[in-house]
Amino acid sequence: MIKTTVQVAEMFKALSNPNRLNIFLRLMNCCAPGTVCSVDEAGKRCVGDLGADLNIAPSTLSHHIKELNRAGLVRMQRRGQHVDCWVDPVVVEELGRFFEPGRK
Amino acid sequence: MIKTTVQVAEMFKALSNPNRLNIFLRLMNCCAPGTVCSVDEAGKRCVGDLGADLNIAPSTLSHHIKELNRAGLVRMQRRGQHVDCWVDPVVVEELGRFFEPGRK
DNA sequence: CCTATATTTCTAAATATATCGAAATATATG
DNA sequence: CATATATTTCGATATATTTAGAAATATAGG
Numbered sequence: 001m002i003k004t005t006v007q008v009a010e011m012f013k014a015l016s017n018p019n020r021l022n023i024f025l026r027l028m029n030c031c032a033p034g035t036v037c038s039v040d041e042a043g044k045r046c047v048g049d050l051g052a053d054l055n056i057a058p059s060t061l062s063h064h065i066k067e068l069n070r071a072g073l074v075r076m077q078r079r080g081q082h083v084d085c086w087v088d089p090v091v092v093e094e095l096g097r098f099f100e101p102g103r104k
Numbered sequence: 105m106i107k108t109t110v111q112v113a114e115m116f117k118a119l120s121n122p123n124r125l126n127i128f129l130r131l132m133n134c135c136a137p138g139t140v141c142s143v144d145e146a147g148k149r150c151v152g153d154l155g156a157d158l159n160i161a162p163s164t165l166s167h168h169i170k171e172l173n174r175a176g177l178v179r180m181q182r183r184g185q186h187v188d189c190w191v192d193p194v195v196v197e198e199l200g201r202f203f204e205p206g207r208k
Numbered sequence: 209c210c211t212a213t214a215t216t217t218c219t220a221a222a223t224a225t226a227t228c229g230a231a232a233t234a235t236a237t238g
Numbered sequence: 239c240a241t242a243t244a245t246t247t248c249g250a251t252a253t254a255t256t257t258a259g260a261a262a263t264a265t266a267g268g
Contacts, residue, residue: 005129009122016117017226018110025109047245057228062246064226081235081244092203099200121256151215161258166216168256185214185265 001094007072011095014071020064023050027074027087046082105198111176115199118175124168127154131178131191150186 015021027045051061065085068074073092076085119125131149155165169189172178177196180189 005125006122009120009125012116012125013120016113016120018113019226021109021113021116048243058245059229059247060227066246078234078245083245096200096203099196099203123256152213162215163217163259164257170216182215182264187215
């Protein structure tokens with residue numbers, strides 16, 4: 001899945017806000033900083049959980065997660081009242097390769 | 105060299121603009137897209153070279169490279185009329201690790 | 209010192225982003 | 239259906255970013 005420079009820039013933009021980066025890191029680590037991971041399904045957390053201790057309004061949280069989703073980094077799916085979120089491992093792996101030298 | 109979430113977000117922000125990302129990629133690849141690498145010192149290119157074919161004003165180019173430098177991704181040093189630029193390999197390697205799962 | 213080239217600084221305008229609160233929607237359950 | 243909880247949409251505002259052009263600065267070479 002080859003990406004254009006613009007698409008990759010979109011992904012980095014999604015991670016360029018400290019709040020969004022924290023949300024992303026929580027999904028990557030599968031648990032809030034300093035806490036033990038406890039989610040229903042492996043690697044998935046609902047929107048509300050992701051905003052814990054981040055001191056942002058629910059509407060802002062929703063907006064940020066939508067941005068991460070739009071950029072292709074995070075997938076979402078409603079499950080009852082909640083909406084589960086998880087990182088797309090393939091996309092994340094591709095991003096990691098961006099920082100390997102000698103890449104073509 | 106441990107970085108805060110804010111510092112890392114700054115780095116991603118530096119890469120969130122397509123023009124800046126292109127500049128960064130040229131430094132990473134050490135040559136313009138589709139061309140053979142030809143720089144004085146390994147991995148270094150001057151400010152002017154980095155903007156070739158990017159269709160941006162010199163002032164804009166200078167601004168973007170300064171942003172990459174401020175974020176810690178790119179180092180710069182004047183050499184005569186030119187200013188050489190090169191990526192900080194340590195910082196880039198650290199960024200790459202951000203996308204490895206299971207990181208603590 | 210004068211000129212040419214490279215780069216930066218400053219200023220300004222257009223556009224984009226971050227954030228909130230209020231209202232709307234979705235779902236579960238009594 | 240009424241209510242409670244979770245999330246999203248909408249509208250507004252403050253702030254930040256992108257970019258260019260003009261002027262300033264740096265360096266090399268006559």
